[in-house]
Amino acid sequence: MSVRVRFAPSPTGLLHIGGLRTALYNYLFARHHGGQFILRIEDTDQSRYVEGAEEDIIRSLRWAGLLYDEGPDVGGPYGPYRQSERSELYRRHAHELVQKGYAYYAFDTPEELEAMRERLQRAGNPSPKYNAITRLSMKNSLTLPEEEVRRRLEAGEAYVIRLKVPRGEVIRFYDEIRGWVAFESEELDDQVLLKSDGLPTYHLANVVDDHYMQITHVIRGEEWLSSTPKHILLYRYFGWEPPKMAHLPLILNPQGGKLSKRSAAELGIPVNVRDYIEAGFLPEAVVNFLAFLGWNPGDEREIMTLPELAEAFSLDRVVKSGAVFNFDKLKWYNQQYIRRKPDAELVEAVRRELIARQMPVPDEAYLFGVVRLMKERVEFIHEFVTFSRYFFEDPTEYAPEGIEKHWKEDTPALLEAYRKRLEAIAETEFTAERVEAELRALAAERGVSAARLIHPTRLALTGMTFGPGLFELMAVLGRERCLRRLHRALELIPASWQVPPTPE
Numbered sequence: 087m088s089v090r091v092r093f094a095p096s097p098t099g100l101l102h103i104g105g106l107r108t109a110l111y112n113y114l115f116a117r118h119h120g121g122q123f124i125l126r127i128e129d130t131d132q133s134r135y136v137e138g139a140e141e142d143i144i145r146s147l148r149w150a151g152l153l154y155d156e157g158p159d160v161g162g163p164y165g166p167y168r169q170s171e172r173s174e175l176y177r178r179h180a181h182e183l184v185q186k187g188y189a190y191y192a193f194d195t196p197e198e199l200e201a202m203r204e205r206l207q208r209a210g211n212p213s214p215k216y217n218a219i220t221r222l223s224m225k226n227s228l229t230l231p232e233e234e235v236r237r238r239l240e241a242g243e244a245y246v247i248r249l250k251v252p253r254g255e256v257i258r259f260y261d262e263i264r265g266w267v268a269f270e271s272e273e274l275d276d277q278v279l280l281k282s283d284g285l286p287t288y289h290l291a292n293v294v295d296d297h298y299m300q301i302t303h304v305i306r307g308e309e310w311l312s313s314t315p316k317h318i319l320l321y322r323y324f325g326w327e328p329p330k331m332a333h334l335p336l337i338l339n340p341q342g343g344k345l346s347k348r349s350a351a352e353l354g355i356p357v358n359v360r361d362y363i364e365a366g367f368l369p370e371a372v373v374n375f376l377a378f379l380g381w382n383p384g385d386e387r388e389i390m391t392l393p394e395l396a397e398a399f400s401l402d403r404v405v406k407s408g409a410v411f412n413f414d415k416l417k418w419y420n421q422q423y424i425r426r427k428p429d430a431e432l433v434e435a436v437r438r439e440l441i442a443r444q445m446p447v448p449d450e451a452y453l454f455g456v457v458r459l460m461k462e463r464v465e466f467i468h469e470f471v472t473f474s475r476y477f478f479e480d481p482t483e484y485a486p487e488g489i490e491k492h493w494k495e496d497t498p499a500l501l502e503a504y505r506k507r508l509e510a511i512a513e514t515e516f517t518a519e520r521v522e523a524e525l526r527a528l529a530a531e532r533g534v535s536a537a538r539l540i541h542p543t544r545l546a547l548t549g550m551t552f553g554p555g556l557f558e559l560m561a562v563l564g565r566e567r568c569l570r571r572l573h574r575a576l577e578l579i580p581a582s583w584q585v586p587p588t589p590e
């Protein structure tokens with residue numbers, strides 16, 4: 087039987103980065119086995135539905151390259167793939183369980199449920215449940231006379247359908263990542279399967295769909311582990327074979343706790359996939375990073391593309407313990423993927439970046455120069471334009487600490503002499519070697535160290551005190567820009583070189 091897996095998000099908000107990892111592991115597993123990867127939207131909880139969330143999920147998956155074989159927007163033989171369009175199926179199955187004696191109607195009002203919980207809490211029960219014991223004192227089709235149940239149903243009274251969890255049973259299942267897992271049935275509630283609005287809860291819809299969509303492996307986050315015993319009961323009562331189960335390790339923040347919205351915000355880690363897209367992360371980098379968040383190929387490799395990951399992926403290399411989200415590592419991946427991109431592709435990306443920022447776009451040869459010089463030094467595409475803005479605009483300010491440190495009394499005379507030497511070089515001969523030779527010759531002639539010229543030249547050309555090697559930088563900027571900027575700095579800096587004291 088061919089492998090079929092699904093990513094089954096609820097459209098309750100923007101897709102979380104942890105959700106993308108779940109989708110990725112499902113995708114890799116499907117591709118590894120030549121099976122199918124399905125997107126199913128679990129939108130039966132109307133109170134948590136968020137407009138636009140489904141679009142965000144789809145956009146995020148496409149951005150990451152996790153193309154699914156079946157889904158709400160691409161169709162497929164087991165549709166519809168949106169649970170809100172399948173409610174009749176769930177309703178039928180909930181009633182079928184009642185008929186078989188594995189579920190029952192319950193008519194309790196919210197007040198009655200609350201009263202039951204309070205009563206049990208007062209009696210010293212810290213986690214009161216609607217279960218094999220308490221159900222006997224509640225208003226349901228197990229306690230009320232058949233006649234009355236029928237009357238209530240016919241009168242259209244509100245009811246839910248609850249799962250009749252057996253008493254005193256140990257429910258075991260094998261988890262592909264964790265091994266055997268066991269839950270006492272005492273720990274389970276008589277789960278509501280069908281709500282009073284006629285819609286199913288997650289548990290019922292999830293099991294019914296996994297069955298009818300012929301899902302072979304359920305791969306999902308650890309937070310669903312405690313739901314699995316309920317699902318196991320449902321499979322048993324329907325007489326269906328459960329799919330194989332695999333629960334992925336929690337994602338931890340670098341301080342050890344769960345990577346919650348709150349802890350992530352405190353640590354400056356974005357949580358929504360959209361934030362990563364907007365921050366300029368490359369999909370290849372995010373995918374590679376997420377793949378290693380709880381899995382590794384068992385060898386030295388760290389940089390792996392989607393097809394390579396799919397080839398290497400297996401559930402038995404997924405770890406049980408939590409996986410720490412190392413944001414710096416993700417930035418490192420981004421940098422690695424920028425370095426691996428062909429120059430021409432980066433030139434296009436820089437061009438788009440400039441246009442988006444309404445900055446002038448220089449000619450192609452110049453852009454290639456910038457890309458070649460900077461591609462080893464940036465972590466994000468936008469840094470070609472933001473960190474080294476001076477490639478595209480003459481500096482209008484000069485770093486005060488640079489002026490203080492490097493702009494000496496004789497600097498203007500030295501720089502003017504250098505400018506004259508540069509002016510004498512023909513445009514076609516304006517190479518890194520040539521501008522360096524001129525600088526060193528001048529320093530020797532004046533009996534000063536080369537550094538006395540290098541630092542103020544950098545400051546004049548870029549406004550900054552650091553950056554790529556000065557002579558390569560000058561070659562990229564070209565003769566005209568260098569001359570213009572030196573001239574300008576010589577005009578501007580002397581007047582402003584008295585740095586005002588920093589306020590206390």
Ligand code: GLU
Pocket residue numbers: 093094095096128288292305306307310
């Ligand atoms: N709808 C659930 C979610 O939001 C699906 C969990 C599962 O994969 O079973 O994650």
